[in-house]
Amino acid sequence: MRIDIITIFPDLIKSPFNNSIIKRAKESNLVKIYFHNPRDYTNNKYKQVDDYPYGGGAGMVMMIEPISKCIEKLISKRQYDEIIYLSPDGNKLKQSTCNKLSTKKNLILLCGHYKGVDQRIRDHYITLEVSIGDFVLSGGELAAAVLCDSIIRIIPGVLGDQSSALSDSFQDGLLAPPIYTRPSDYNGLKVPDVLLSGNTSKIDQWREEKSLEITRNTRPDLLKD
């Protein structure tokens, strides 16, 4: 998979890609990530990429020209499966979207800043708008990092144990059951007997029951879906 990230603050987002699972995915060539700065696509001598909104109002708007030129250059070189804009008013990110995106070959992620990007970019180029939740960040970079992490970790071959990704919360529409590791008794705090029983069908049944119970208590909205 190739991911091209368009951002005016590349340093804000580089570190998550140089650690842990994503770092390994990059080293194994399962994912390639490239950064593009709209400031490199403007003829403005001050490298200005934002301007006042037509019609007035607070905040600045990211200008159409630098972003358009950047996207045009990318799409002239290869076919992209999705051109994604990170925005608080996008579609709320769900595991099902991450699963779908993890099968794609080429993605562009556009990070907004200030009040956002000129609407014509959204109308003309963007194929998917993604929000990571009902709150506003100061820019799309952290949201892009969240989206990339959630996609890359489930690309086949990235996680050592593929069944691990399938047992995540949300993969079956439920929250994950409790997990434990050694010791089985820590100062009287004990691991449930069933997990030590070696009886796999009983363990599966216990985990399913716990998943349901936790989902019912914490996220009953998931059961409605």
Ligand code: ADE
């Ligand atoms: N940019 C600012 N806030 C955001 C959010 N909640 N999700 C995605 N992009 C954003």
